[in-house]
Amino acid sequence: MDPAPALTASSRALRRRLPRAFYARGACSLARDLLGRILVVGEEAGGLLAARIVEVEAYRGPGDRAAHSAGGRRTPRNETMWGEAGRLYVYRIYGLHHCANLVAARPGRPEAVLLRGLDPLLGRERMALRRGRPPGDPALARGPGNLARALGLDLGDDGLDLAGGGRLWVADLPPHRPEPRRRSPRIGVDYAGEDALRPWRFYLAGAAGVSGPAALRR
DNA sequence: CTCGCGATTCGCT
């Protein structure tokens, strides 16, 4: 099954980006709606990378203890979360990986959606090169750290505007999700107490780019 | 200024 028929034939469609209004809502709503949509990166040489979003997590404002904005925290690192919707929030984790989020909500609501898994559609070779893996690896963009590396995202991309002229955006195309949509608690947030149990992870069941233990990928 | 730790990944046991 071809997950995105005719996409390779028409980069025109891929170049149309979703407007800021698409991002300006609660993180959970945005997260669900992002599933099955196409994330696009404009490469230096003018080519495009494209991948289908198959796993995301919602992080909600001050009341969510798992979020960087928990308790209303506003610091240099998470400043982008407090800015306008439709921007990219990138931070470094464990000193060696990066995580990429799409800023949601507004105004004054520091919410974001963490990108956790993609199925590569275009530019698989480029992603494989960045990852130091074979192009056939189904896990090229599986997991937030791997995803950021595959797309070449780092701290220099923090604040990038998806709805404006940034080099990354979500294509203005209908979502393609033949797989069932599922939800589960978020991964890696055990420190968040009761908020760790909130089912704010969303994924397409069985898609190749979904991360986590096998039980949480189906 | 010090110090604990993280929205992770990979390799080894």
Add this chain to the structure above:
DNA sequence: GCGAATCGCGAGG
């Protein structure tokens, strides 16, 4: 399943 890698953030003194 466990631990190392690796460093800036952010809370507290």
